[in-house]
Every structure is written in structure tokens, then in C-alpha cells.
Amino acid sequence: MKQWREKLDKRNKAVLISGNIPRQLFFLALPMIAGMLGLVIFNLTDTFFVGRLGSEQLAALSFTFPVVMVINSFSVGIGIGAGALISRYVGEENHYKVVRLTSDSLILGFIFVLMIAVTGLLTVRPLFTLLGARGVVLDYINDYMSIWYFGTFMVVITMIGNNIIRALGDTKTPGLIMMISAGINLILDPLLIFGIWIFPRMGIQGAALTTVLSRSLVTVVALYVLHFQRRLISYHKVSIKEILISWKEVLHIGIPSASIRLALPVGSGIITRLLASQGPLIVAGFGVATRIEFFSLAPINALSSVMSPFTGQNLGAGKIDRVKQGKRIGHRFSLVIGGFLAVLLAIFARPVAVIFNDNPQVVSTIVLYLRIVPVSYGLAGTLYISSSILNVFRKPYQAAGLMGLQIFGFYIPFAFLGNYLFGHAGVFASLSFSYIMTGLIAYELVRKEIRKLQKKLPSLKKNKASEEYEVPPFPAEG
Numbered sequence: 001m002k003q004w005r006e007k008l009d010k011r012n013k014a015v016l017i018s019g020n021i022p023r024q025l026f027f028l029a030l031p032m033i034a035g036m037l038g039l040v041i042f043n044l045t046d047t048f049f050v051g052r053l054g055s056e057q058l059a060a061l062s063f064t065f066p067v068v069m070v071i072n073s074f075s076v077g078i079g080i081g082a083g084a085l086i087s088r089y090v091g092e093e094n095h096y097k098v099v100r101l102t103s104d105s106l107i108l109g110f111i112f113v114l115m116i117a118v119t120g121l122l123t124v125r126p127l128f129t130l131l132g133a134r135g136v137v138l139d140y141i142n143d144y145m146s147i148w149y150f151g152t153f154m155v156v157i158t159m160i161g162n163n164i165i166r167a168l169g170d171t172k173t174p175g176l177i178m179m180i181s182a183g184i185n186l187i188l189d190p191l192l193i194f195g196i197w198i199f200p201r202m203g204i205q206g207a208a209l210t211t212v213l214s215r216s217l218v219t220v221v222a223l224y225v226l227h228f229q230r231r232l233i234s235y236h237k238v239s240i241k242e243i244l245i246s247w248k249e250v251l252h253i254g255i256p257s258a259s260i261r262l263a264l265p266v267g268s269g270i271i272t273r274l275l276a277s278q279g280p281l282i283v284a285g286f287g288v289a290t291r292i293e294f295f296s297l298a299p300i301n302a303l304s305s306v307m308s309p310f311t312g313q314n315l316g317a318g319k320i321d322r323v324k325q326g327k328r329i330g331h332r333f334s335l336v337i338g339g340f341l342a343v344l345l346a347i348f349a350r351p352v353a354v355i356f357n358d359n360p361q362v363v364s365t366i367v368l369y370l371r372i373v374p375v376s377y378g379l380a381g382t383l384y385i386s387s388s389i390l391n392v393f394r395k396p397y398q399a400a401g402l403m404g405l406q407i408f409g410f411y412i413p414f415a416f417l418g419n420y421l422f423g424h425a426g427v428f429a430s431l432s433f434s435y436i437m438t439g440l441i442a443y444e445l446v447r448k449e450i451r452k453l454q455k456k457l458p459s460l461k462k463n464k465a466s467e468e469y470e471v472p473p474f475p476a477e478g
Contacts, residue, residue: 031175032302038182060140077258079163081250091316104246151212161222184214256400285365304384338378379439386442410434
């Protein structure tokens with residue numbers, strides 16, 4: 001037992017509780033930038049090739065987005081909950097809890113997948129008829145989802161697994177997994193959709209099968225890392241009560257995180273409907289601008305994602321000063337990156353806009369957006385970073401509340417006012433204003449929470465020498 005404890009300690013020791021903080025954050029974020037861009041490429045590849053089949057197939061794929069988004073949101077929520085907790089237990093050197101939470105989170109994900117897959121397969125036509133699909137479009141949806149639901153296990157487990165691996169301080173593996181998935185999807189999509197070389201022509205079913213196959217491979221990689229490299233998947237028999245405790249901990253953070261992710265498209269839909277009153281070209285320009293924004297914000301989003309493992313490991317180790325310093329450096333990085341992006345996009349707004357469309361009104365809308373909204377990117381990053389830190393502090397409702405405040409407290413109300421006074425320029429200005437205000441509030445909230453933790457620091461520290469953890473048995477190696 002002691003032998004396995006030593007091996008487990010060595011494989012999963014906290015790697016972020018010492019060393020140069022700016023350097024650590026930079027090299028943690030770098031692979032995540034590549035991974036996030038890979039995720040974007042993955043989604044754009046499906047849209048591009050399915051669009052070549054025809055408008056009905058593209059419409060069918062569009063109808064599936066809300067359902068896929070709901071499933072992905074809950075999967076990411078479970079992953080965020082597991083990652084936030086595991087990073088703290090890694091810092092505490094409580095390896096039994098790391099193993100338990102890893103195993104129990106994957107079990108929770110599997111049960112979630114089973115429920116979704118069975119329910120989804122039985123309700124494809126009724127559900128999408130309710131969403132407005134008819135005729136041949138509904139047939140294409142049935143063709144796509146009847147395959148996609150069988151691959152739900154791969155989608156969900158990969159998302160949870162990536163968050164767990166990241167919590168250990170390893171962002172290279174999740175980033176590589178996302179890039180590999182995008183590469184496989186890019187290669188197989190045209191082969192299976194159009195029947196190139198020895199492959200049969202499967203149409204929209206080919207797109208679904210490609211998603212399943214590409215996710216399957218990276219799921220195997222994620223599980224291999226967790227089981228064989230990290231030895232974190234346990235088959236040790238435990239009580240149902242202990243599993244339920246793990247699920248409760250994970251869902252306490254996961255459900256608010258998933259809920260706010262589901263609220264994001266609702267807010268986006270309200271803004272789109274508001275802009276629609278000014279004509280379809282304004283909406284088109286807004287849609288293109290937000291896609292450019294998604295690419296531009298990849299460094300800031302990557303930085304916010306790595307703040308969770310960094311904060312968790314140091315908090316678990318009782319190193320509140322490093323948590324405080326990491327938060328401060330993260331915010332500075334965000335402000336610098338945001339300022340750079342604001343200047344860059346302001347200068348190149350028009351050349352970038354004409355790449356996507358040559359209609360003067362569409363181009364002017366894109367340019368206007370890219371010269372108004374990016375001035376707030378630095379504080380938008382502060383908001384995202386603060387939300388990640390609060391999840392690790394086990395303050396998920398505060399984290400979700402900040403995001404909800406940004407959308408429903410500032411953005412949407414001021415967008416209606418701005419639209420009335422200044423048209424779509426007022427809507428864009430309201431988004432910038434919402435990021436600035438919520439970013440400042442988030443910064444102050446996290447600062448207060450860190451002060452509270454500093455006062456509690458003596459009670460957070462544990463006598464490691466007196467602790468004994470029951471490490472589950474593993475099969476012998478070699």
C-alpha cells in the first residue's frame with residue numbers, strides 16, 4: 001500500500017505551487033490557445049462541408065446546435081466542477097480524494113450520457129418537430145442525430161477528462177487532444193460526406209460519424225492518460241454514500257456553471273432580435289464580428305482556463321500569497337492582451353471585414369463593432385479569470401452571478417437603451433460597458449474573497465504528517 005502511495009504521489013504531485021508565476025501562466029495558457037482554436041476549426045469544418053451538400057442539410061445541422069449546446073454545457077459543467085475540486089486536492093496532497101473525484105466524475109458523466117442517449121434516440125422526431133423542423137430537413141436531422149447520440153459518450157467523457165488533466169497542471173495534453181480531434185475531423189469529413197477514394201458517400205450521416213470517430217480516438221487518449229499514466233481511475237469498491245458525496249461536490253460547482261453557459265445563447269438571441277429591427281445586413285455584420293471576436297479572445301479565454309488549476313493547487317497547499325500574486329499577474333496579462341487586441345483590431349478592422357463580405361453596410365457594421373467592443377477585452381478577461389477563481393474557492397453562485405449580471409444586468413437593458421438612442425452603435429457600446437462594469441465588480445469581489453482566505457489561513461493549513469489517506473489498490477505494473 002505504501003509503495004502505491006509513493007507512486008501516486010510522484011505521478012500527481014502539485015507542480016504549480018512553486019516557481020516563476022508569469023512563466024508558469026504563460027506556458028500553461030499557450031497549449032490551450034491552440035486547443036481552443038482547434039475546437040473552432042472542428043465546428044467550422046462540419047458547417048463548411050455539410051453546407052456543400054445543400055441548404056436543407058445545412059439547415060438540419062443548424063437545428064441540432066441547441067441540443068448539442070445543452071449537452072455540451074452540462075458536460076463542461078461537470079468538468080469544471082471536477083477540475084476545480086481536484087486541483088485543490090492535488091495541492092493538499094490528498095491523493096485519495098483526487099482518485100475518488102476522478103473516478104466518480106467519469107461515472108457521473110457516463111450516467112448522464114446514458115440518460116441523454118436513450119432519451120435522445122427515442123425523441124428525435126418529436127423534439128425537433130417541436131423546434132420547428134419539417135419535411136426533408138427533419139429526415140436529415142434524424143439521420144444525423146441517430147448516429148451522433150451513439151457518440152455522446154465520447155463527447156462527454158473527453159470534456160470531463162480534459163478538465164481533470166488540466167487540474168493536474170498539464171495543459172499540453174488537453175490542448176493536443178483538441179488539436180488532434182480537429183485534425184481527424186478535417187480529414188475524415190470530406191471522405192465520409194462525399195464518398196472520396198474507398199469511402200462510401202454518406203452525406204450528413206458522414207458528418208455525424210466523423211464526429212463520433214474523431215471524438216472516440218481522443219477519448220481513448222484521455223482515458224489512457226488518466227488510467228495508465230496518472231493511475232487516477234479506480235475500480236476499488238466504495239459505498240454509494242461516498243460516490244454521492246463526490247457527485248454533490250462536483251454538481252455544486254457544475255450546475256451553476258452549466259446554467260450560465262445555457263443563458264449565453266439566450267442573451268445572444270435577444271440581442272440578435274433587437275438588431276434585426278435595423279435590417280438583416282446589420283445582423284449579418286454582427287454575426288461575422290462575433291466570430292472574429294471569438295478567434296481574437298482565444299489568448300484571454302486560455303488564460304482564464306488555466307487560472308483554475310493554478311489557483312486550486314496553491315490554495316490546497318495553503319499558499320494564499322501565490323494565489324493573490326497569480327490573480328494579480330493574470331489580470332495584468334489580460335489588460336495587456338486586451339489593450340493590444342483593441343489597437344490591432346481598430347487598425348485592421350476594415351481589411352479584416354472585407355475578407356468575409358464586400359457589402360458596404362455589412363463591412364461598416366463589422367468595423368464599428370471591432371472599434372467599440374475590443375476596448376473592454378482586458379476587463380472581460382478580468383471577469384472570466386475571476387469566475388474561474390471563484391469556482392475554485394467553491395463560490396459557484398457568485399461566479400455564475402457575475403456572468404449573469406454582465407448579460408442580463410448590464411448588456412441587455414443598456415442595449416435596448418443604446419439601440420433607441422444610437423442604433424446598433426449603442427448596442428455595441430452597451431456590450432463594452434457591460435464588460436467594463438462587471439470586470440471591475442469581479443476584481444473587487446475576488447480581492448475580498450482572498451482577504452477572507454488570508455484571515456483563515458491558519459485553519460486551512462493541515463498537519464500533513466498526521467494525515468493518512470486510504471489509497472485504493474491498483475493492479476500491479478509490468
